[in-house]
Amino acid sequence: MTAMALSIRDLFLSFGGVSALSGVSFDVRPGEIFAIIGPNGAGKSSMLNCISGLYRPQRGTIAFGETPVTGLPPHRRARLGIARSFQNIALFKEMSVVDNILVGRHLHARTRLLSAGFSLPSARISEKAQRAKVDEVVAFLGLGAVRDEPVGTLAYGVQKRVELARALASEPKLLLLDEPMAGMNSGERDDMVRAILETNAAHGVTIVMIEHDMGIVMDISDTVCVLDFGRRIALGSPSEVRDDPHVIKAYLGEEDD
């Protein structure tokens, strides 16, 4: 058996009295698109935050490939190849689009304070290489027209794309996306779906995605995990999950979004 891309075992997380995750387990296979769905407050974002290291679960383990990562801080997990976008836009607001995406290259350069300050040849060469890579990502996501704009001035949908670009620039093995299409119009959604599919297909990036748009989830996911009140109530292929009575019950009366 080949190793799983990600193994979540018996995760418990609570805030004061509120339990966000209670005993959730699942495996993500290498190269698949894995969707996490569920009603508001189900614990989906909490799950991504545990995987990227922003939240520490009180119990349970997380393994990335063969590596246990449960105790690692976020920047160490990023080094292993985990990147993410956020539900609420989390860009570096005073920076331009290009500079935001350049931060995504942080892991791939080694330029230190002194070599940067003295602009040593090694620093210049590295900077040039990072910029070339960023240009590729900019072209891939069609951000050329806004590349030098400060991100704060851009439309919401464009900012979401910049966040994806920043994550992609780090060339992750595992990409975590928290509602990447929220607040987008249908054209922007189509572009985003295409970008996700191509990232997955061309680069073999494993994707764990939270999304409320059921049409898209059913269309593009290999596996769907349904959370409700911090519990995993279903796990399987899109068609299995769609017909699951627990899922139908959890979503009853919540079809409006």
Added chain:
Amino acid sequence: MRRVASGVTLAALVLLPFFGSNYALDVANRCGIAVIGVLGLNILTGFTGLISLGNAAFMAIGGFSAAFLITKAGVNGFAAIPAAGAIAALLGMIVGVPSLRLKGLYLAMATLAAHFIVEFTVVKWESVTGGVSGMSVPAPALFGVVLDNDRKLFGLVLLLALAALLFARNLFRARPGRALIAVRDHETAAAVMGIDVFRAKISAFGLSAFFVGVAGALAAIQSRIISPESYPLSLAIDALSMVIIGGMGSVAGSVLGAVGLTLLPEGLRAATNALSGQWPDLISKLSILKELVFSILIIVFLIFEPHGLAALWRRAVRKRHATTQQQPEGGGK
């Protein structure tokens, strides 16, 4: 156009020791030293988003380290300047440790505590600092060149200020500088992009303190005598004012703020002298007047232009650029 302007400015600065008055060179040295120190504070507060009231303390560390190294350890004055910066950097990194947990006002209080600890240490550690009576600082000398007045010192100050500016400019166009800005703008996002936030903050404290320590050492060398009173808390406040008014997170803003607010009191002094015929007691109120003007400027900038003089400057340049481009072809070249 910009090249020409900076070339002319640089030429004027290089020629200053040949035609400037003693007073002009004193002011010019203080401007240069302020540029280095304000740039240091801006790296920490403007670029990395870590507020600090410890700036005077790091100047003191730089000043007393240089004085000690030259007079008691027999270190050459030129070598003592970077060494003083290094000592300040080391202590800066230690002071920075609480910044992992403390933000905003709490960090301001922690750095304020650092100020008082340094002040206390300087007063009590007589064998090293000379205690309340302070120390005299001999002029740096190398191969018969003795920098014993403002005219001779200016070349060194100018060189170090330019080096500091270039270093900062390069830094913030490259990976480690971007990491600092990223930490300021969104700490969580910076961490998940692989930036070690703690390490970034500590290096910001270290680098900042190095610049400020060098500024402190130069100030000590310029004034030739230092005591605990040479580095009051108001010096830290002045430096923060220069950062805010010049432009947080801007290298050019550091220059504008440092030079502008160093010249301002000189302008005020000239004005009060001129008016002393009518209002003789105006001169005695000069320091209050200065504080008043600084305070008003800070409030005005915080409300109307939080990005400081640097933003005004950028806008003015862009406007000029736009109007010159509108001129018919063949003109304006």
